[in-house]
Amino acid sequence: MITQAKTSRRNFIKGVIASGAAASSSAYMFGVSGCSNQQVSTGGVERLISLNVNGMTRNVDVLPNETLAMTLRYKLGLTGTKLGCDRGECGACTVLVDGVNLYACSLLTHTARNKQITTIEGLESSDGILHPVQQAMIDELGPQCGFCTPGQIMSAVALLSNNPNPTRDEVRRALSGNLCRCGAYDHYINAVMLAAERGI
């Protein structure tokens, strides 16, 4: 069973729709020190792509198996997008893709090409004015530890752009894909309601 001398690597298990097989060689991923001898892809997507992040076009070399969270954090330095679980279970990595809140940990960067990506760093206006949700988060003391806060804010921004005057219940439903271990839910909802009241 699980008592194996080598780390378990079971090959050739059939997949859901088609079948999978052991992947070939190793590839370099997320090296930050300028390593260049990366695996050359023999087919499939072009690795050099343009991404539209926070209103700017960024040219970036993206591996086929790279998630948007990894690209944002390690290639573009946008570390406000947090990795809490890397499984689409916590919401700390929530970003907007064409205005829709998604888990950046569970989206291939290549899938987000040609779309407008907004991260927490993109909310503040160029003159330094905070987004109303951010300001309300300060005024209502929204965060505790703060680790889930960027994701919470992104979900709130997505909500308010579709529904500027939500009820408390609509807020908590819209934010329900964002966990908070500190249990700051009540304060977060207060902040979103305040932002809605002030208007965005």
Next chain:
Amino acid sequence: MAKDMMPAFELYQPDSLDNALELLSRFGDRSWIVAGGHDSFDWFKDRTKYAQYVIDLNNVNELKGINETSEGIEIGAMTSLTEIELNDVIRQRYSLLSDAVSRVASPQIRHIGTIGGNLNQDARCWYYRYGVDCYRAGGNSCYADTPEGQNREHCLWGASRCVAVSPSDVAPAMVVLEATMVIASANGLREVPAEDYFIGPNIDIERMTVIEPGEVLVSIKIPNTWANAMFYFEKVADRNTWDFPLVNISRAMFIENGVVSRIRMAAGAVECIPRRLSVVEQVVAGSELNEETAELASQAAIRGATPLNFNHFKIPLLQNLVKRALRA
């Protein structure tokens, strides 16, 4: 166990179904289709399943969207769960489906998660997902169906070496709506009724649908048969969001002259496939809805249930859900 570092693969992003099918034929069993991606990437990150060629269908626009047809509606397999949840036609005529979809996972997952992906998701048995060499993973034992196996979420019916359940909230609704699954391959299209689409371990222990290698689910046709019926959907899960059902129930029904003229019901998470509650339908059809009918139906619903160590609560739970569905 989760190491969260996907191994390398080559990624293809076809922009048409034909291209996707061509890639599938070319790469055969070394390929893996990705829709919303949440299920696929978990396997890759865990390094318990591998793919050399990943075919991402997100650019195949012809697989997206909801169309009205003379026979009903047709939903592209790559349509997001959110789009289905918010679609006016579905809300008006097939609210069972919008209700079921609204209880899937979390908002973020519904925004990109697709109907095709939901219906094709793999078993959620925690042992299988953990990466043990169980029958479903090609091994020769079941870890869940043992004297001390932690099998609270597992099946009441249809155990056959494997005791995993169908985890989908939407699949039972599709069975109730008599949906037809449209499957494409290089050889053309074929259609399979939802009720036959899902398969148990007795048929093939390593997959949960009739989809063969080289095939893609392209759309789901929902006929007019149950349009505007009286619908009931309820899901009981540990958490109120981002959770899989302990049991869910879907019902469509018409009442004429005070008696049930037509009814169709199915339950999820009690068997490896959505469990059509045909016996309940037989008991109820032609009857008035009252506590007596509900009681009789709930007794009928659990015939043959074979609980494991930790899941016998699913028997009264299913009974209660049947009763609630017949009260509403």
Next chain:
Amino acid sequence: MAFNLIGKNFTPPDIYAKVTGKAKYAEDFKVEGMVFCRLLTSTIPHARVSNINLDEALSMPGVLGVLTADEVTDTDIMDNPILTNHPKFIGQPILAVAAESEQIAQDAIEKISFAIEALPFTVDPLESLFPGGPNARMEGNVANPGIEPEEVKWQVSDFVAAGENHLPMGSPSREWSYGDLDNAFASSVYILEESFVTQGLSHNSMEPRTALAYWDGDKCILHASSQSQSFPHPGVASYIGIAPENLVFIAEFCGGGFGSKGGAYPYVAIPALMSKKINRPVMMRISRNEEALIGSARPGFQGRARLGFDQNGKMLAADLYIVQDNGPTNGFNDWLSAGDALSLVYTPNAMRFRGIPVLTNTPHRGPQRGPGQNQIANAIEPMIDKAARELNIDPLAIRKINAPNNYSKYGGAQTSVTSAYLSEALDQGAEMFNWNERRQRSGQRNGSKVTGIGIGTAYHSAGSNGFDGLLRIDTDGILHIHTGVGNLGTYSHTSTSRVAAEVLGYSWDRCVVERGDSSKGLPWNLGQFGSNTSFTMTRTNYAAAQDAVIKIKQLAALRLGGSIEDYELQNERVQHFNDLNLSLSFAEVAQIAIDEGGSYSGLTYPDEINPMTKRAVGHLAGSGLIGVGRDNLARSGSVAALAAGFIEIELDLETGDWEIKDYVGIADCGTVLHPLGLSHQVKGGAVMGIGLAGYERHIYDPQNGLPAHLGLCHSKLPTYLDVPSEMRWGAVALEDPENPVGAKGIGEPVQGCASAALLCAISDALGGHLFNRTPVVKDMIINFTAGQEQSYGPLQISSA
């Protein structure tokens, strides 16, 4: 007391960074040349690893090195090791691989081969105590801080005597008692005896314990996920094997800890030692599932309580036995705290405590919010309701009659408390909750739904003393309050620092809180845990401020004449009482302090302060007026933080679903320092309490020792939709006499009171049925209402 700053809301200095994504947690740092390491962890619960073959891995392009257990600092045998070839739980790190990328490191790990010998294991304390049962480790099956590892097997007769429904009570590791227990039981008109199980629990902090380390000569710079700043510093240095002065420890932000990141933990040493070995900065990113296994866990209890009451509901006698699931190491003292807490919250006239901490091959056990106190609140509070029902007493009344006051005694030694206002908290909560009216709704039916009402109470010892305060007034007159408190998200790094500003009469916009990086010169402070910060660090900052007050007056007298009694502080100036012309600004005083030197500018300092504080003062010396001091204020007992929670639920008998209709939490925390921050603690504690009582699982397959709760979905952390969208709170706000501003902590009991209240409400909705188990999950409610047996045995763990 009237305050200018204390008790008022403020904008915390770190919140802007939190809402803009600029807050840098350990994983957010990037330094030139940084590489990654990943861990090879054990896949079986107890094993011996040998013949590790690294050749193939090391030959892979991009692989930079491997760190094995043979190369790391030795730790005490019963401590959690850094790396080990003798893993004692699934997920325990065996070795680390560094590479240019995480993917290469992970690919390389798959190329490492080794021999692994599976050893006997257990995930159930009672199985280990049974004659012939497995031991979790070679040294035995019982250990705890202060208890050397030993093998303990109970008699078969112990098990037979208890039967299937009760906890066997063989020979304990610890026992204490006070009062005449036999007599107290004999005087009781009602006696109940229940056995219970409380689950272990992963902390599941949102931020896994990722760490980044690099070296500058002999100095190691470490970015870590730590809920404390100064307290872990010496321990972390020791794990790395360097002198504390050679460690720069940076923990400005921490994505949650809940006790699991309170002190030094071994894994931070891995990137540091790897970095030393390969001469590159090393980032060790920890995955969610790795965190769930190495991030420690709350110990579970299998327990038994016998409680005797008089006709008024006064608890006369309590006899408690706890078997603690201790994990494979020394673990933590939850079991002892549980006994102490019971003695205080219900003040029985006589009590006996017995317990034994039993080793299992499950994650290392460490403190988690209300360690011991909250488990016992969950076990005992529903029993209190049962007694109330049997004696026909109101649940509020029975809690009040047993509630501690300022004269109550604590624990086996029956020591004193500084203050205790649980009765007042109950009264305040009852009024806010409208208890008398709500109580009438108990059992009310609405279709398949039934209303349940519950009260819960909980305690934690919430304060300490003897730590140091440090501040500096610079030549611009700005007050820098240096604090070694961590950043757990309570904002107490600032709310406690404001005491110094309060004492010196500062306007808050002229104050800066210096924290989060040991190179800034931070004093020796207790960790941010144990609900202690509000009490402990108001005292240290008070001590530093008092030192500054004296120095300011001394310098004024020196420069302007007169004696220090002639001067007072006003508007950030020192002012002669009689002569308005004799006045200096704090900026001027700071310059004079620099000119005068000595203790004024930190060139000298009291010998009694901690070496860390001495280094910090040395770092700041000559840059302004230094206020520094050890907290020598009197402290004579347990600082009793107490809380009461009130809950109304509607429970659906057919689905086991329940919805919380209202929650009120009341804190006995002395003076309120920061109302919004306190609101956060009361409500956030309640959310975590709701998880503890009704959701969260820590499940092991006993056959294979496999964890079934990995992943946040399987751990069942409560979501927005599982808790009320609005909760209410209040504070008793009666000052604690042993704190200079009257404050004491509260972070932990506000969880236990909510979890206990929820359990009582569920029990109430089910006509008083006791599950004697946490969490109470839907299948248990469904089985109960269907009249069928539960799927677990009464003392079975890993069942929810």
